[in-house]
Amino acid sequence: xxxxxxxxxxxxxxxxxxxxxxxxxxxxxxxxxxxxxxxxxxxxxxxxxxxxxxxxxxxxxxxxxxxxxxxxxxxxxxxxxxxxxxxxxxxxxxxxxxxxxxxxxxxxxxxxxxxxxxxxxxxxxxxxxxxxxxxxxxxxxxxxxxxxxxxxxxxxxxxxxxxxxxxxxxxxxxxxxxxxxxxxxxxxxxxxxxxxxxxxxxxxxxxxxxxxxxxxxxxxxxxxxxxxxxxxxxxxxxxxxxxxxxxxxxxxxxxxxxxxxxxxxxxxxxxxxxxxxxxxxxxxxxxxxxxxxxxxxxxxxxxxxxxxxxxxxxxxxxxxxxxxxxxxxxxxxxxxxxxxxxxxxxxxxxxxxxxxxxxxxxxxxxxxxxxxxxxxxxxxxxxxxxxxxxxxxxxxxxxxxxxxxxxxxxxxxxxxxxxxxxxxxxxxxxxxxxxxxxxxxxxxxxx
Amino acid sequence: xxxxxxxxxxxxxxxxxxxxxxxxxxxxxxxxxxxxxxxxxxxxxxxxxxxxxxxxxxxxxxxxxxxxxxxxxxxxxxxxxxxxxxxxxxxxxxxxxxxxxxxxxxxxxxxxxxxxxxxxxxxxxxxxxxxxxxxxxxxxxxxxxxxxxxxxxxxxxxxxxxxxxxxxxxxxxxxxxxxx
Numbered sequence: 001x002x003x004x005x006x007x008x009x010x011x012x013x014x015x016x017x018x019x020x021x022x023x024x025x026x027x028x029x030x031x032x033x034x035x036x037x038x039x040x041x042x043x044x045x046x047x048x049x050x051x052x053x054x055x056x057x058x059x060x061x062x063x064x065x066x067x068x069x070x071x072x073x074x075x076x077x078x079x080x081x082x083x084x085x086x087x088x089x090x091x092x093x094x095x096x097x098x099x100x101x102x103x104x105x106x107x108x109x110x111x112x113x114x115x116x117x118x119x120x121x122x123x124x125x126x127x128x129x130x131x132x133x134x135x136x137x138x139x140x141x142x143x144x145x146x147x148x149x150x151x152x153x154x155x156x157x158x159x160x161x162x163x164x165x166x167x168x169x170x171x172x173x174x175x176x177x178x179x180x181x182x183x184x185x186x187x188x189x190x191x192x193x194x195x196x197x198x199x200x201x202x203x204x205x206x207x208x209x210x211x212x213x214x215x216x217x218x219x220x221x222x223x224x225x226x227x228x229x230x231x232x233x234x235x236x237x238x239x240x241x242x243x244x245x246x247x248x249x250x251x252x253x254x255x256x257x258x259x260x261x262x263x264x265x266x267x268x269x270x271x272x273x274x275x276x277x278x279x280x281x282x283x284x285x286x287x288x289x290x291x292x293x294x295x296x297x298x299x300x301x302x303x304x305x306x307x308x309x310x311x312x313x314x315x316x317x318x319x320x321x322x323x324x325x326x327x328x329x330x331x332x333x334x335x336x337x338x339x340x341x342x343x344x345x346x347x348x349x350x351x352x353x354x355x356x357x358x359x360x361x362x363x364x365x366x367x368x369x370x371x372x373x374x375x376x377x378x379x380x381x382x383x384x385x386x387x388x389x390x391x392x393x394x395x396x397x398x399x400x401x402x403x404x405x406x407x408x409x410x411x412x413x414x415x416x417x418x419x420x421x422x423x424x425x426x427x428x429x430x431x432x433x434x435x436x437x438x439x440x441x442x443x444x445x446x447x
Numbered sequence: 448x449x450x451x452x453x454x455x456x457x458x459x460x461x462x463x464x465x466x467x468x469x470x471x472x473x474x475x476x477x478x479x480x481x482x483x484x485x486x487x488x489x490x491x492x493x494x495x496x497x498x499x500x501x502x503x504x505x506x507x508x509x510x511x512x513x514x515x516x517x518x519x520x521x522x523x524x525x526x527x528x529x530x531x532x533x534x535x536x537x538x539x540x541x542x543x544x545x546x547x548x549x550x551x552x553x554x555x556x557x558x559x560x561x562x563x564x565x566x567x568x569x570x571x572x573x574x575x576x577x578x579x580x581x582x583x584x585x586x587x588x589x590x591x592x593x594x595x596x597x598x599x600x601x602x603x604x605x606x607x608x609x610x611x612x613x614x615x616x617x618x619x620x621x622x623x624x625x626x627x
Binding site: 013015016018019020022023025026027028082105106107108109110112113 | 498504530531532533534535536537540541542543583588589599601602
């Protein structure tokens with residue numbers, strides 16, 4: 001169902017306001033009036049209007065100044081200015097300043113009807129455009145999840161099954177594995193896909209900032225709170241909210257978050273009106289939350305509230321067979337954005353990439369390819385274009401012993417310290433592996 | 448005394464026939480008894496010499512101030528050219544969901560547009576305008592249905608396009624608003 005269009009009428013003459021109010025109310029619009037520009041700006045601070053119909057000549061702040069202020073607050077506001085015959089020049093100036101149109105008073109009923117009909121059409125086109133953009137972005141996000149490996153197929157299967165539900169999801173995985181992409185994929189495959197996907201990086205904000213960011217604030221709630229502001233939970237109404245780095249939030253915020261998740265209601269900072277919002281929570285972390293619960297640094301009740309479904313994204317080193325696909329994808333992506341023809345990658349370079357461990361995961365690989373396209377010759381991506389040598393030396397140890405120790409430990413961890421499987425992977429027998437473990441004093445984490 | 452009574456008050460001379468026929472149509476459409484009364488206002492007080500028209504806002508307020516104890520909806524009927532400050536002319540206007548409206552026959556006659564007069568067309572237009580403004584007093588807003596009497600009309604040709612009846616949607620809305 002189409003939403004109700006709202007109109008704000010700004011004119012110092014009572015008779016003009018009354019006439020327009022009656023006219024628009026009979027057409028089924030939501031209408032409010034202001035007798036001067038100052039009052040209009042106050043009304044606009046607390047609520048949004050689709051169309052603002054303002055007189056140019058008003059005592060105090062005139063319509064042109066008000067137009068400039070409205071445009072600085074919200075660039076795409078539709079402001080229609082009203083003017084007398086003698087001030088058409090001013091109306092033209094208003095158009096240059098961003099007014100949608102102007103009408104000369106008194107106007108023909110048909111002119112007013114057409115003007116409002118055109119503005120309404122533009123509003124519905126803008127709404128439709130926004131929705132389509134969101135839809136396109138959603139589809140791209142699914143395509144961004146590259147990988148043919150069994151590990152990645154498992155992730156996609158989990159995304160598919162969890163998307164159709166409303167359950168909270170925790171996505172775990174090392175930094176750079178694409179946790180936000182998975183969250184977007186869940187959202188864009190869910191019934192909430194036509195509503196907002198709101199992302200919050202909890203680790204980047206202080207406790208008070210995060211509180212204001214999540215719950216919003218009222219004007220005057222703290223120094224610098226000049227306007228009312230919607231919080232991310234409110235923005236995510238009917239959609240999904242993605243809380244990245246959830247492990248970094250303070251104990252106080254954990255309590256607040258738990259309360260919001262339980263009741264789906266909250267109040268803005270400095271406000272007393274309870275706001276309800278229907279959102280789905282998707283969280284991500286690279287920390288071991290269960291371990292944090294055991295240590296008492298993360299609330300157990302919140303952990304169980306969030307951890308209804310857990311999707312674990314494997315690090316890139318555990319799905320190296322996906323590297324050629326990813327390389328191909330990033331080459332196409334960056335060549336297109338840089339307006340360059342797609343360049344192939346040298347087989348030896350690709351082989352070296354597959355041998356590399358990528359502690360920074362996909363993000364690191366992406367940056368490498370982007371750099372190679374920027375600095376490369378443009379014909380072929382070769383070993384010389386990839387910063388592998390330097391990274392590998394830094395990545396691993398200075399001596400052969402250190403290298404061997406780190407490598408064996410990595411394979412042991414990969415196979416959960418299963419000696420037989422690790423030995424098989426290293427192509428050594430079990431006795432040799434035991435000797436190496438003893439030599440390098442290797443221990444299972446936590447022991 | 449019936450409090451559920453609609454009153455049409457004529458200010459100025461009208462043929463009795465046209466008022467009675469319009470009242471009959473209103474009664475049929477809204478299912479309330481309709482009475483016709485004659486009113487007297489000094490229209491010169493509402494005349495705007497610069498525009499050579501009569502101020503519709505002031506007239507609406509004036510009619511609204513007339514207390515009719517036996518009437519719950521009142522429509523003032525005029526034969527002068529009405530305007531509101533922001534628009535060049537109006538056929539009529541009403542308080543949405545209120546008790547009062549006004550309508551003018553002035554711009555509804557074909558002779559006003561240099562054509563041959565037609566009393567039937569005039570009656571049809573007048574009836575539609577009266578039903579339309581009274582519809583607003585019942586709380587009905589403009590309708591997008593081209594045949595609905597609540598469709599907004601800016602020219603007489605628009606009035607000719609619609610019927611003098613409420614569409615199904617507006618009828619349902621009317622019933623939910625009035626319980627009739």
